[in-house]
Amino acid sequence: MDNLLPATIRVLERGWLSSNNIVLHDDAGSGSVIDSGYVSHGAQTVALVRHALDGRRLERLVNTHCHSDHIGGNAALARVFGCTITIPAGEARNVAEWDTEALHLDGFGQRCDRFSFHSTLASGDTLTMGGLHWQAIAAPGHDMDALVLYAPEARILISADALWENGFGVLFPELYGEPGLAATRATLDHIATLEVDVVIPGHGPVFGNVSAALERAYARVEAFERDPERVTRNAFRALLVFYLLDRQAAGFDELAGLLAQASFFAMLNSRSYRLEPGALAQKLVGELAAAGVLRVDAGLVRPAG
Numbered sequence: 001m002d003n004l005l006p007a008t009i010r011v012l013e014r015g016w017l018s019s020n021n022i023v024l025h026d027d028a029g030s031g032s033v034i035d036s037g038y039v040s041h042g043a044q045t046v047a048l049v050r051h052a053l054d055g056r057r058l059e060r061l062v063n064t065h066c067h068s069d070h071i072g073g074n075a076a077l078a079r080v081f082g083c084t085i086t087i088p089a090g091e092a093r094n095v096a097e098w099d100t101e102a103l104h105l106d107g108f109g110q111r112c113d114r115f116s117f118h119s120t121l122a123s124g125d126t127l128t129m130g131g132l133h134w135q136a137i138a139a140p141g142h143d144m145d146a147l148v149l150y151a152p153e154a155r156i157l158i159s160a161d162a163l164w165e166n167g168f169g170v171l172f173p174e175l176y177g178e179p180g181l182a183a184t185r186a187t188l189d190h191i192a193t194l195e196v197d198v199v200i201p202g203h204g205p206v207f208g209n210v211s212a213a214l215e216r217a218y219a220r221v222e223a224f225e226r227d228p229e230r231v232t233r234n235a236f237r238a239l240l241v242f243y244l245l246d247r248q249a250a251g252f253d254e255l256a257g258l259l260a261q262a263s264f265f266a267m268l269n270s271r272s273y274r275l276e277p278g279a280l281a282q283k284l285v286g287e288l289a290a291a292g293v294l295r296v297d298a299g300l301v302r303p304a305g
Contacts, residue, residue: 008025016241016245019038021035025131027131034064038068042076043076046076058082060086061083071112072111088146088147092117095115107264133152142168142171144178155195159191162187163191164217169202174228191214192214250300250301251299
């Protein structure tokens with residue numbers, strides 16, 4: 001699907017630990033990047049972005065939202081290229097104060113190098129990148145401060161984690177008592193009104209059949225509405241897999257410690273599972289191993305891939 005994009009846009013599709021990076025070329029010999037991946041991939045992100053810039057200077061880095069897999073390379077890119085950083089306006093206080101709980105770092109057992117931002121972006125704002133005019137649109141659900149970027153003349157949507165080819169990101173706000181599920185439906189409704197030929201998601205390949213993707217996303221919303229506990233199970237499993245993708249291997253004692261000490265895991269356990277952390281680790285790993293996502297090798301839990 002990359003051949004449907006203008007030559008000024010290059011999509012660096014990453015694995016699930018890092019979000020996709022979108023590199024946009026400007027006529028003046030400069031470029032912009034949207035989202036920077038996870039911190040442990042920082043050196044790789046710098047190398048990939050440098051190659052995609054093809055000799056241009058990196059002028060600006062824009063984040064669609066401030067989860068660790070989208071902002072983890074910010075500090076490295078700023079250090080190497082001297083670019084400015086623009087974040088969603090709703091995250092300004094959390095980033096300025098480096099509130100690691102509000103940024104879902106400590107509570108999720110995740111990491112990110114601290115960075116400073118230079119400007120903010122709010123719904124209704126516009127910016128020019130890659131020779132196109134982009135509209136920032138609020139996209140609450142996966143994250144209540146998230147934005148998507150829409151280029152109407154090119155009919156391109158940068159959807160971040162609001163819409164993937166097969167679903168959308170974990171509905172974290174719902175688990176904190178916010179209306180994340182209703183917000184997700186509203187975001188999908190808004191996307192459905194846009195004239196879009198190509199979607200660049202936060203994870204996975206570029207795709208073009210937007211109506212089919214929306215149909216699958218709505219089906220997922222409906223499944224969560226019928227069984228709200230699925231939101232909890234989905235979050236628990238996704239975050240545990242993310243932790244293991246970051247560490248590559250962990251013993252059951254380490255996982256039990258994570259489930260006991262990381263505030264988000266502890267909250268969900270007390271609300272939905274009510275298991276001793278060691279028993280919960282065994283349960284979750286068993287389910288994910290049966291699904292082929294994780295494997296247990298010599299007492300260590302590893303990603304299956």
